[in-house]
Amino acid sequence: MKYKLANRASTLKASEIRELLKLTEQPEIISFAGGLPAPELFPVQDITELTMRILATEGRQALQYSTTEGYLPLREVIANQRMKLASVDTTSDNIIITAGSQQGIDFCARLIINDGDYVICEDPSYMGAINVFNMYNVNYLPIPMDDEGMIIDELEKTLAKHPDAKVIYTIPDFQNPTGRTMSIERRKRLAELAAKYQIPVMEDNPYGELIFEGDRNPAIKSFDADGWVIYLGSFSKTFCPGYRIGWMCADSELISKFVMLKQSADLQCSTIAQREVAYYLRDMNIDSHIKEIIKVYKNRRDLMLDGIKKHFPNNIKYTIPAGGLFTWVELKPEIHAADLLVEALKENVAFVPGGAFFPNGGNTNYLRLNYSNMTEDKIVEGVERLGNVLKRYY
Amino acid sequence: MKYKLANRASTLKASEIRELLKLTEQPEIISFAGGLPAPELFPVQDITELTMRILATEGRQALQYSTTEGYLPLREVIANQRMKLASVDTTSDNIIITAGSQQGIDFCARLIINDGDYVICEDPSYMGAINVFNMYNVNYLPIPMDDEGMIIDELEKTLAKHPDAKVIYTIPDFQNPTGRTMSIERRKRLAELAAKYQIPVMEDNPYGELIFEGDRNPAIKSFDADGWVIYLGSFSKTFCPGYRIGWMCADSELISKFVMLKQSADLQCSTIAQREVAYYLRDMNIDSHIKEIIKVYKNRRDLMLDGIKKHFPNNIKYTIPAGGLFTWVELKPEIHAADLLVEALKENVAFVPGGAFFPNGGNTNYLRLNYSNMTEDKIVEGVERLGNVLKRYY
Numbered sequence: 111m112k113y114k115l116a117n118r119a120s121t122l123k124a125s126e127i128r129e130l131l132k133l134t135e136q137p138e139i140i141s142f143a144g145g146l147p148a149p150e151l152f153p154v155q156d157i158t159e160l161t162m163r164i165l166a167t168e169g170r171q172a173l174q175y176s177t178t179e180g181y182l183p184l185r186e187v188i189a190n191q192r193m194k195l196a197s198v199d200t201t202s203d204n205i206i207i208t209a210g211s212q213q214g215i216d217f218c219a220r221l222i223i224n225d226g227d228y229v230i231c232e233d234p235s236y237m238g239a240i241n242v243f244n245m246y247n248v249n250y251l252p253i254p255m256d257d258e259g260m261i262i263d264e265l266e267k268t269l270a271k272h273p274d275a276k277v278i279y280t281i282p283d284f285q286n287p288t289g290r291t292m293s294i295e296r297r298k299r300l301a302e303l304a305a306k307y308q309i310p311v312m313e314d315n316p317y318g319e320l321i322f323e324g325d326r327n328p329a330i331k332s333f334d335a336d337g338w339v340i341y342l343g344s345f346s347k348t349f350c351p352g353y354r355i356g357w358m359c360a361d362s363e364l365i366s367k368f369v370m371l372k373q374s375a376d377l378q379c380s381t382i383a384q385r386e387v388a389y390y391l392r393d394m395n396i397d398s399h400i401k402e403i404i405k406v407y408k409n410r411r412d413l414m415l416d417g418i419k420k421h422f423p424n425n426i427k428y429t430i431p432a433g434g435l436f437t438w439v440e441l442k443p444e445i446h447a448a449d450l451l452v453e454a455l456k457e458n459v460a461f462v463p464g465g466a467f468f469p470n471g472g473n474t475n476y477l478r479l480n481y482s483n484m485t486e487d488k489i490v491e492g493v494e495r496l497g498n499v500l501k502r503y504y
Numbered sequence: 505m506k507y508k509l510a511n512r513a514s515t516l517k518a519s520e521i522r523e524l525l526k527l528t529e530q531p532e533i534i535s536f537a538g539g540l541p542a543p544e545l546f547p548v549q550d551i552t553e554l555t556m557r558i559l560a561t562e563g564r565q566a567l568q569y570s571t572t573e574g575y576l577p578l579r580e581v582i583a584n585q586r587m588k589l590a591s592v593d594t595t596s597d598n599i600i601i602t603a604g605s606q607q608g609i610d611f612c613a614r615l616i617i618n619d620g621d622y623v624i625c626e627d628p629s630y631m632g633a634i635n636v637f638n639m640y641n642v643n644y645l646p647i648p649m650d651d652e653g654m655i656i657d658e659l660e661k662t663l664a665k666h667p668d669a670k671v672i673y674t675i676p677d678f679q680n681p682t683g684r685t686m687s688i689e690r691r692k693r694l695a696e697l698a699a700k701y702q703i704p705v706m707e708d709n710p711y712g713e714l715i716f717e718g719d720r721n722p723a724i725k726s727f728d729a730d731g732w733v734i735y736l737g738s739f740s741k742t743f744c745p746g747y748r749i750g751w752m753c754a755d756s757e758l759i760s761k762f763v764m765l766k767q768s769a770d771l772q773c774s775t776i777a778q779r780e781v782a783y784y785l786r787d788m789n790i791d792s793h794i795k796e797i798i799k800v801y802k803n804r805r806d807l808m809l810d811g812i813k814k815h816f817p818n819n820i821k822y823t824i825p826a827g828g829l830f831t832w833v834e835l836k837p838e839i840h841a842a843d844l845l846v847e848a849l850k851e852n853v854a855f856v857p858g859g860a861f862f863p864n865g866g867n868t869n870y871l872r873l874n875y876s877n878m879t880e881d882k883i884v885e886g887v888e889r890l891g892n893v894l895k896r897y898y
Contacts, residue, residue: 111757113704114670116618122764149564157567158559165552170543173551173746209603209770216769224510242768276508310507350567352775363505370516374636375610376603380774381746 121244125466130451134460140492143460145286145435146483151403152350156394160386172382178373180207181381184388188357191391192343196318197328204359206368207379211316211356214342215239217371218277218312221364223248228275230268232260234467234476236286236314239279250469251275259285259292262299269307278304278311282330283318284434287467287478291432294327301333309338316344317434319400322408324432337361345387347435348400353383410481411437413489421497423504435482438464441475445503448474459495515638519860524845528854534886537854539680539829540877545797546744550788554780566776572767573759574601575775578782582751585785586737590712591722598753600762601773605710605750608736609633611765612671612706615758617642622669624662626654628861628870630680630708633673644863645669653679653686656693663701672698672705676724677712678828681861681872685826688721695727703732710738711828713794716802718826731755739781741829742794747777801829804875807883815891817898829876832858835869839897842868853889
């Protein structure tokens, strides 16, 4: 390249997997690859009504510039409604509106991480967060997981050995990519360790409200007495992703820094989109809407797990997610999931090879399957096709 | 602060001016401080029609996730329509959609600038760009201006002395804050110097279509044969700012890096907003809409300049902008514009003290006046009030 760029530019690499996954957008493909919500569930009628009302009664304000921290009634209803559901007692002063929780991840990294810092996360973790951290050439301290999420004894050992680690990134509910959920006991201990080691925790929670079994888990933030936890929320899975509206809930000292970052990054989120979400939360029934989503996704998860049981080789391991969008499949160590994807694409079925979710690489024998975005018949058909491809390897 | 943050966090400082300017949001204040377009000109009726059509015919796609580089029909119409108006011959492959041109500034800085790099810009320049560059602790090489914009002989001297300078940031049309426009001859020379010194140019152009006198100037990018110029565009002043839709036009090697940055920063811009803007450009008449805006703003500029002539001290200097949103006033060197603002606020009139626009500080005897956002009677009244305050100093 002829341009003299910043050092960080060398971390921005095209990925083979990303190129392969572009193929999955063709309509003939049954894709378990993305993390997309089911568009047939978007509340289009409610959104049409709200938009008409906003444009008719306050169109000029809704299309004008607005405050960087976000629309106050939206920040209020998030504090009083969504954060309360997560057992977090907070106010609008501790909320900033972000362009999805992805922007929250980016802002946390910008505010906290110097080049070469240590970052703690689950092993595996969300690829979109790993890509953010990679821009800072961080050193990862990945913590192994079991069916109760990040193993906190391992976290404790890691913190004792690396008290200079800069941040802990975690997805406690229906984790991406594994679908696993952190137990309440571990959440408490994680919050205690954060306070003890004075290390900020990024609690990324885009899926926590999509619960198939049991109650809403209290957020790690609910056990955080001293402001070490930064909670990242999103409406992409409970309302719709197209508006790009999420939020952060954090100590007000941090919020004021995030506001300055947002001012430089993009001034503010869409004014009208913030009003739409605020009025949807306030005037419509989001909780019954979420119940609808849960009903559909739970059924799709069941169909996928049934299909795996029926059509995948017998000795294969997979997670049973109690909510969210993903299940996680472990293959024999000698199978390379990227090769499997090439074969699967020949049968018009797709998934994400799991290697890219491991911050330090390796682990090529996993795959992530999404069940939220395909219709029931496609899930049944696609899992059977994938099973047939897999059986050639066993 | 108890948190161990990144080094760059120390550059995020609350500003006294920003605090003062918060006062200007009260309704009794006649404010020449912001850079807001006139909301009474927003095409609310057209937007209502378009939104209804989109939600009725393609609502589910418009609310779903979409591609990071942006909606293809929007990128196409920008290339074929807006870039053509700026005399730039390009295609959708060279366009990425950004959250306003502010995000374009941020992405350029992230891609190009290492800590401590030299940055060349006009003296004074846009505060929102200076805030972005400050995060990298850059060293500024500010180039003086005259009525034809950045003085290119001075730029040439600076480049000869600092061939390692990393980027040139410029606002060639109706510059913020001065309202000045770079001559065509200088645009050519700037493009030549960029190629000679192999230095990228950020051509920030949010105002170029709001022309009171003369024709649209060819963009610096139109003289750029080798891909050194990154053009930053915006719909905030020609359509409405609430949607946060802008774009970058650049060499495709750079575009592919910007796409990776966008993926990490916020995944994508609002799906529905991109469709609204695309269909507005394609199916409605943006050019006659812009003519309406120009008519109103030109009249407001005239009222402001008339008021300055009538009510400001005789020997005061100010620019006569041929387009855009701002005029720029130079006071006696001993007057501190921030003190003047305190006095002006007592008379319920506001402006931005000019010091904050100078990357290396100083120059406290300037003020920026916006004429796009206040109604005609308020402009007449406000300029008279400000003149009365000013006269106390002369």
